[in-house]
Amino acid sequence: MATSDAPQPFHIVAMQGTDIDDVMEIERLSFRAPWSRSVFLEELGRQFARVDVLRDATSGHVAAFGNYWLVADELHILNIATHPQHRRAGHATRLLAHMVEVARDGACRIMTLEVRRSNAVAQRLYARFAFRAVGVRPNYYAEDQEDAIVMILEMS
Ligand SMILES: CC(C)(COP(=O)(O)OP(=O)(O)OC[C@H]1O[C@@H](n2cnc3c(N)ncnc32)[C@H](O)[C@@H]1OP(=O)(O)O)[C@@H](O)C(=O)NCCC(=O)NCCS
Structure with a gap:
């Protein structure tokens, strides 16, 4: 029978250097x-940057990572x-919920992001957290000139 203190199969923690191979594979x-x-390693060293990973407690x-x-x-x-x-x-829902918590704990006023115009899956995910599209950055992605949609979540 499941109990409230049953081990969680996944947990969200700050990325460690030893996670780099897993994260690079997901990225690729x-x-x-x-x-x-x-x-990525440079990112880990930036004072204002965070990389959180969702780790499979068994393996x-x-x-997933964010x-x-x-x-x-602002949390960007x-x-x-x-x-x-x-x-x-x-x-991704768990990671996003975690980021919203981090933003709340940090008294952020706003969360922001850019997402490819064609990335309907990600846009749907963000919309479920009440992010809304507020603008377009034309030709934002250098590799193929796709537009980015700017989405924001104002924290209440
Ligand atoms: C976008 C992404 C992060 C979603 O990750 P995920 O762990 O599969 O997401 P979740 O399981 O939490 O799904 C959350 C919601 O997103 C939407 N969604 C996720 N995958 C979807 C799919 N293949 N088709 C339609 N909707 C989808 C749904 O609304 C879903 O909720 P539901 O399963 O209750 O319908 C994942 O598809 C991914 O890594 N894509 C490539 C990288 C990327 O585009 N990142 C976003 C950059 S801005």
């Missing part, structure tokens, strides 16, 4: 222009991605 399988290992592997900046009263999401084998299991 998820994005048209994946970040390099050195860019120890990373199933990368964001906390600057003044750079990346959120789930390993293709683990999609549609609520992981």
Whole structure:
């Protein structure tokens, strides 16, 4: 019988250096222009940047990660991605809920992000958290000139 103190199969923790291979694999399988290992490691060293991973407690592997900046009263999401084998299991939803908590704890006024115009799946995910589209950055993605939709969530 499940009890409230049953172990959680997944937990969200700050990325460690030893997670880099798992995160790079998810990055490579998820994005048209994946970040390099050195860019990721640089990100880990930035004072205002955070990378959180959703770890499978059984295998120890990373199933999803989220990368964001906390600057003044804004939480800006750079990346959120789930390993293709683990999609549609609520992981991105969990990570996003965690980021909303971080924003609340940090007294942020707003959360912001850019998302590809064609990325309906991600836009639907953000819309479920009440993010709304407020603008377009034309030709934002250098690799193919796709537009970015700017979405924001004003914290109440
Ligand atoms: C977008 C992404 C992060 C979603 O991750 P996920 O862990 O599968 O998301 P969840 O399981 O939490 O799903 C949340 C909701 O997103 C939407 N969604 C997720 N995958 C979907 C799909 N294949 N088709 C339609 N809607 C989808 C649904 O609304 C879903 O809720 P539901 O399952 O109750 O219908 C994942 O597809 C991904 O890594 N994509 C590539 C990277 C990317 O585009 N990141 C966003 C950059 S801005």
